[in-house]
Amino acid sequence: MEILNSFILIANYIIIPGLTYGSQLALGALGITIVYTVLRFSNFAHGEFMSFGTMSTILLTWVFIDSNIKFGTFPTAIIVLPLSIIFTIIYCLLIDKFVFKFYRQQKSKSVIALIVSIGVMFFTGGLIRFIIGPGDKNFMDGERFILKAKDFKMLTGLNEGLTIKSTQGVTIILSIILVILLFWFLNKTKTGKSMRAYSDNQELALLSGINPERIVLITWIITGTLACVAGTLYGLDKSYKPFTYLHLVLPIFAAAIVGGVGNPIGAIIGGFVISFSELLITFAYKKFFFYILPDNFLPDGLLQILSTDYKIAVSFIILVLVLLIKPTGIYKGKIIE
Amino acid sequence: MQDKQHIILLFLSMFILISFVGFFQSWNLALTIFNLCIISSIMSLGINIQWGNAGIVNFGVMGFAALGGLANIIVSMPPTAKAWDAGAIFIPFGIIIFIISIISSILVWLKSGLSTKKKYIINFFLIILGYFLMRYIIDPPIKAIEAIDPAKTGYLGGLALPVIISWPIGGLLAALIAYFIGKISLGLRSDYLAIATLGISEIIIYILKNEDWLSRGVKNVNGLPRPVPYEIDLQSEPWVLELTKFFNIPVSEISSIIVKLSYSCIFLVILIGILLLLEIAQKSPWGRMMRAIRDNEVSANAMGKDIKTRHLQVFIIGSAIIGIAGAMLTTLDGQFTPVTYQPLRFTFLIWIMVIIGGSGNNYGSIIGGFLIWFFWVQSEPLGLWFISQITSHISDTNIIKSHLLENAAHIRLMFMGTILLITLRFAPKGLIPEVKR
Numbered sequence: 001m002e003i004l005n006s007f008i009l010i011a012n013y014i015i016i017p018g019l020t021y022g023s024q025l026a027l028g029a030l031g032i033t034i035v036y037t038v039l040r041f042s043n044f045a046h047g048e049f050m051s052f053g054t055m056s057t058i059l060l061t062w063v064f065i066d067s068n069i070k071f072g073t074f075p076t077a078i079i080v081l082p083l084s085i086i087f088t089i090i091y092c093l094l095i096d097k098f099v100f101k102f103y104r105q106q107k108s109k110s111v112i113a114l115i116v117s118i119g120v121m122f123f124t125g126g127l128i129r130f131i132i133g134p135g136d137k138n139f140m141d142g143e144r145f146i147l148k149a150k151d152f153k154m155l156t157g158l159n160e161g162l163t164i165k166s167t168q169g170v171t172i173i174l175s176i177i178l179v180i181l182l183f184w185f186l187n188k189t190k191t192g193k194s195m196r197a198y199s200d201n202q203e204l205a206l207l208s209g210i211n212p213e214r215i216v217l218i219t220w221i222i223t224g225t226l227a228c229v230a231g232t233l234y235g236l237d238k239s240y241k242p243f244t245y246l247h248l249v250l251p252i253f254a255a256a257i258v259g260g261v262g263n264p265i266g267a268i269i270g271g272f273v274i275s276f277s278e279l280l281i282t283f284a285y286k287k288f289f290f291y292i293l294p295d296n297f298l299p300d301g302l303l304q305i306l307s308t309d310y311k312i313a314v315s316f317i318i319l320v321l322v323l324l325i326k327p328t329g330i331y332k333g334k335i336i337e
Numbered sequence: 338m339q340d341k342q343h344i345i346l347l348f349l350s351m352f353i354l355i356s357f358v359g360f361f362q363s364w365n366l367a368l369t370i371f372n373l374c375i376i377s378s379i380m381s382l383g384i385n386i387q388w389g390n391a392g393i394v395n396f397g398v399m400g401f402a403a404l405g406g407l408a409n410i411i412v413s414m415p416p417t418a419k420a421w422d423a424g425a426i427f428i429p430f431g432i433i434i435f436i437i438s439i440i441s442s443i444l445v446w447l448k449s450g451l452s453t454k455k456k457y458i459i460n461f462f463l464i465i466l467g468y469f470l471m472r473y474i475i476d477p478p479i480k481a482i483e484a485i486d487p488a489k490t491g492y493l494g495g496l497a498l499p500v501i502i503s504w505p506i507g508g509l510l511a512a513l514i515a516y517f518i519g520k521i522s523l524g525l526r527s528d529y530l531a532i533a534t535l536g537i538s539e540i541i542i543y544i545l546k547n548e549d550w551l552s553r554g555v556k557n558v559n560g561l562p563r564p565v566p567y568e569i570d571l572q573s574e575p576w577v578l579e580l581t582k583f584f585n586i587p588v589s590e591i592s593s594i595i596v597k598l599s600y601s602c603i604f605l606v607i608l609i610g611i612l613l614l615l616e617i618a619q620k621s622p623w624g625r626m627m628r629a630i631r632d633n634e635v636s637a638n639a640m641g642k643d644i645k646t647r648h649l650q651v652f653i654i655g656s657a658i659i660g661i662a663g664a665m666l667t668t669l670d671g672q673f674t675p676v677t678y679q680p681l682r683f684t685f686l687i688w689i690m691v692i693i694g695g696s697g698n699n700y701g702s703i704i705g706g707f708l709i710w711f712f713w714v715q716s717e718p719l720g721l722w723f724i725s726q727i728t729s730h731i732s733d734t735n736i737i738k739s740h741l742l743e744n745a746a747h748i749r750l751m752f753m754g755t756i757l758l759i760t761l762r763f764a765p766k767g768l769i770p771e772v773k774r
Binding site: 041042099102109110111112114115116118119120121122123124125126127129130131133134246250253254257307309310312313316317319320323324327 | 394521522525527528529531532533535536537539540543544546547680681685688689692740741743744745747748749750751752753754755757758761762765
């Protein structure tokens with residue numbers, strides 16, 4: 001019984017939040033990785049693209065709620081997601097047409113494109129704050145919980161409760177669907193294969209008749225989709241504030257680099273490595289040991305490796321460690337000079 | 338000759354812009370902007386020597402500026418006497434133990450002939466052991482120190498020296514940290530270096546936010562000493578009263594203008610000093626070598642230049658300059674608030690200054706710092722004015738109008754992004770391009 005309690009404790013505070021946050025990071029990291037391999041620059045504006053997607057979702061959700069369109073207990077945000085994905089893609093394509101295209105044709109160094117993406121980051125951030133304001137927005141409606149702690153305790157008779165928020169369930173399911181679709185596209189379809197060929201060797205791909213403009217278009221479509229979904233899921237789960245998305249870029253970069261930039265599987269693994277290490281390192285293990293250790297062995301203190309304030313710093317520490325020990329990441333990624 | 342005229346013209350128009358603020362808004366505001374412009378220019382000089390001269394991407398401005406701020410506390414605040422009785426001496430002791438464990442793990446990694454797997458395991462346990470030993474030693478004194486009158490002190494305090502000493506100390510502190518950061522991360526490619534320095538600077542801010550014993554964390558350190566007289570003292574001076582009569586403005590205003598002017602004078606001296614040193618460095622064989630390395634690492638290497646050491650050198654120098662500017666900023670504010678260190682304001686804005694001013698040209702960085710800071714501050718009222726102009730025909734009760742007016746301040750982010758993008762596209766060399774030598 002005690003062992004079971006301790007397991008539920010871990011599941012409730014580490015496994016489920018870790019899976020949720022990990023999926024959100026993984027979707028974000030996939031977007032960064034794809035831009036990095038195909039368009040060959042580190043896109044610092046990705047966080048703002050996510051924010052833009054979330055903003056479109058929120059605005060559409062408001063419109064839907066105002067016109068009394070409801071879908072039972074299902075969150076409206078998920079219903080409007082396809083529409084907001086389209087908005088995000090259009091925005092990405094516009095930015096590409098007016099900004100990034102020029103540097104691609106000039107064959108600028110990747111550092112220049114990086115600085116350009118900072119300009120895009122400023123612009124998009126300003127646009128978003130201008131449209132929706134800098135404040136906190138909560139746009140979750142419908143049923144809040146899939147499983148409540150109280151019900152779980154009643155059901156099993158354990159001391160520890162297990163809570164699954166519906167946002168957590170939605171995040172995990174939607175991420176799995178999206179990732180399966182992405183991998184099917186990259187590995188099985190002709191367009192996906194030509195995209196991989198283009199990212200491996202541009203000249204060779206051009207020689208074999210691949211249209212680069214089409215590849216770029218598809219890249220932005222995928223990036224826009226991933227950014228919008230990742231941003232919306234993060235906003236649903238926590239709450240939406242334009243400011244937090246600027247700070248989200250770094251954990252996402254950390255996830256992409258830890259897994260190995262340029263490798264989609266690496267991006268997913270990296271997302272989970274970051275999210276779980278954040279939780280494992282800042283979790284107070286006192287209650288856990290309370291269940292599995294005899295009373296007189298229980299040490300004082302919270303048994304925390306680092307205080308919770310350092311949660312996000314953990315991802316930076318891992319990032320720095322990986323860059324130092326193995327800059328190519330867990331799965332060997334691509335390095336673009 | 339053309340270049341010199343161009344530079345003088347730009348600085349003159351900048352001067353006129355700031356005096357406009359003086360005439361139309363207030364001289365107090367104009368001087369506030371002017372002082373912060375100088376600090377921004379010094380920071381962008383630091384980035385310029387790294388990016389413009391050596392091609393190193395340093396996104397850690399925020400961290401180095403905060404270290405400069407920390408130097409203010411360490412140098413100028415009065416020491417908390419009780420903290421030293423509470424065993425503060427154990428804190429450096431504990432940290433040294435952790436550093437020893439890290440050094441020994443590096444030695445194991447480099448020197449021992451073990452297999453990679455064994456090295457990982459040994460290093461893992463070495464660092465874990467060092468970490469917990471450190472926590473075991475430093476946790477009780479930290480708890481004791483933070484408990485000492487937490488509303489007022491609750492931290493170690495400083496050395497109670499004149500605050501002006503903290504500026505060079507801030508530079509030294511930043512240089513020391515830059516040495517370690519550079520040592521470990523300068524081997525990385527440019528994008529990775531950018532992300533690594535950004536990550537490390539975030540870690541520095543997190544430490545300053547949460548280690549209350551060192552910097553009081555989010556409780557801030559207020560009332561830092563000043564290198565210039567206080568307004569209250571000035572107001573009773575006879576010569577100030579005479580000036581009040583002469584200019585016919587309130588004594589409170591004139592005293593604060595005097596304070597700000599004296600800051601401006603000190604800052605200008607430092608700015609000019611750093612500028613001269615950097616100009617000499619750029620013209621010297623050393624500067625030539627840095628540019629050679631920037632333009633072609635392979636051939637510079639073939640000529641026998643030690644690229645790694647040179648990069649480290651320039652990284653340390655640039656970071657030290659940012660540290661000095663950061664210390665000056667905290668002194669000017671009179672308080673140390675770790676929460677205000679945001680990458681947008683401290684890292685990316687400084688980068689915009691360097692790019693727009695003209696990377697590789699010191700005068701360019703200064704004009705970039707002035708111009709961008711000026712518009713960063715002034716685009717808020719400008720944006721408000723702009724929005725109220727275009728919405729003037731809409732009635733005041735309109736929701737859209739009030740929403741637009743409410744969010745008008747955020748136009749400045751869009752504005753900054755747009756001018757950065759336009760500069761990069763149409764004038765990638767910036768306002769004052771690098772001098773061809």
